[in-house]
Amino acid sequence: MGWLLRTCACTGLIVVAAWHQGSASEPMPRPDGGAVANEVYANAYFALRYAIPAGFKPGLAGPAPSPGGYYVLANLVPAEALTGTILIAAQDLFFAAAPDDAMATARAMADAMARLPGMAIDRPPAPATLAGHAFGRLDFSGVGLFRSTFVTAIRCHLVSFNLTANSRAGRAALAVSLDKLVDAHAAGARREPACLKDRAGAEHLVSKVDPPARDPAFTRIPVRIVIGADGDVRDVHVIRASDEQRGVIERALGQWRFKPPTIEGHAADIETGLTIEFRAGGTVAYSGGGW
Secondary structure, eight states: OHHHHHHHHHTSTHHHHOOOOOOTTSOOOOGGGOEEETTEEEETTTTEEEEOOTTEEEOSOOOOOOTTOEEEEEEEEESSSOOEEEEEEEEETTSSOOOSSHHHHHHHHHHHHHTSTTOEEEEEEEEEEETTEEEEEEEEEETTEEEEEEEEEETTEEEEEEEEESSHHHHHHHHHHGGGEEEGGGGTOOOOOEEOSSOSSTTTEEEOOOOOOOSSTTOEEEEEEEEOTTSBEEEEEEOSOOHHHHHHHHHHHTTOEEOOOEETTEEOOEEEEEEEEEOGGGOEEEESTTO
């Protein structure tokens, strides 16, 4: 439940205080590669565009992704008086124990908030549809702050919009702003590979190259890979690691070859994940992803 508590904590105003391998000109999108430009937050990985509320701007940058695959994608704050915040976050479902659908996530969050002293559930978990995606919505309040969380599942991630305001009216206005959320696929963006768990294990491998061990040892390193319809690895995304670890893992896993993946009998590009751990004596261990 740590991913859930991180999300809830980050929604407070305290946040403000603190398919194929692309060419060099078009790299493979990353979950944390979104940015605000011309008053629009755009994220190619999740294929979302959000026209941010008038008067809002990017706030302090979030931390690096966590070892469990939790990302702070954007932190938006008012340019003038601090009346609210918008935190956009994502939790990778390959690397954390979490519900895998919107309403189950909203219900789990409601249960967690209801157990906290001083918190009140203002609106029980309810379904919502934004940009063609099924969201779960929860409104809650406490310690003078009014909050809404909208969460949906995209590419085996829980993507959440966490709204915080200092009044009920302010919260309602932020919630209305999400009506401007757009699915970028409608604008002709390319379709992403299918996201499937447990497809990086030995059962599906044809050959592999182990990365040479790099310190620190005994640290679990989450990695996502894109496997092409021909079985070649098209992209390696090391979510959190040292620079040395990242380099050797990218080079080694880029040489792995898998049985050509299929979906409903048809060859298809897929995206999957596994965890790597360097151990004493120069050995490497794999887990998750079907290992």
